[in-house]
Structures are given as structure tokens and as C-alpha cells.
Amino acid sequence: MAGKLDYLRALTYSRCLGYCEKCGRQLGENWALHHRKLKSRGGKDQIENFIALHHECHNLDTDSVHFNPSYSEDKGYMVPSWKEPSECPLTLPDGSIVILTAEGTYKYLERKGNGW
Numbered sequence: 001m002a003g004k005l006d007y008l009r010a011l012t013y014s015r016c017l018g019y020c021e022k023c024g025r026q027l028g029e030n031w032a033l034h035h036r037k038l039k040s041r042g043g044k045d046q047i048e049n050f051i052a053l054h055h056e057c058h059n060l061d062t063d064s065v066h067f068n069p070s071y072s073e074d075k076g077y078m079v080p081s082w083k084e085p086s087e088c089p090l091t092l093p094d095g096s097i098v099i100l101t102a103e104g105t106y107k108y109l110e111r112k113g114n115g116w
């Protein structure tokens, strides 16, 4: 039986086509579904609030999202408690800047590179 979180996990994976939304390398089987606005800050289980990350990119490496909160807020990997994920742009690995939509797509504010 697939729960809501399984559905959101699958939707996140299909949005990024199986590539880490921080470093741009392929995710493989074992990856982290990261809450941009942490649950402890009132973040919800909704597609705009999730990004797909390697565990290294999430919280293992020294340059990971959780180790670098202010950098992560600049890039949109983290959303502060007083903002909503839908209003915080995310910087993709190719430098493009997007809003994560409620439909599970990218809305491009600025497009760079080609092919992300």
C-alpha cells in the first residue's frame, strides 16, 4: 500500500528525472527526500517542499545542505520558518532558477545551460 509520502517521493524523483537537485549527478536507489522547510519549522509534506538529494549532499558531506544553512537558504535548499517553499526559488545544478510548483514541475525564473 503506497502512502502519501511514497507518492511524493516518486513525484520528486520524476521531476528531477533521477538526478540530485543539488549536485546534478544520478541518484541511484538510495537517496534522501529533503524537506526544504524543515518539519520543525512548520514545513509540510508537499511537493514544493521536497527536493531529491544524495545522502552525501543532504547531511553527510561538509558541503551538504544541513551543514551549510545560510548557503542552503541562498540556493533554496532550505526555507526559513517565515517563508513558504512556493515563494522561495531553487537554484538547480546547472544554475537555472526555478519555483517548485504544486504540480511537481519546475517553473523557470531564469534558465541556464541546456538539458536540465
Ligand SMILES: [Zn+2]
Binding pocket: 020, 021, 022, 023, 024, 025, 053, 054, 057
Ligand atoms: Zn548530490
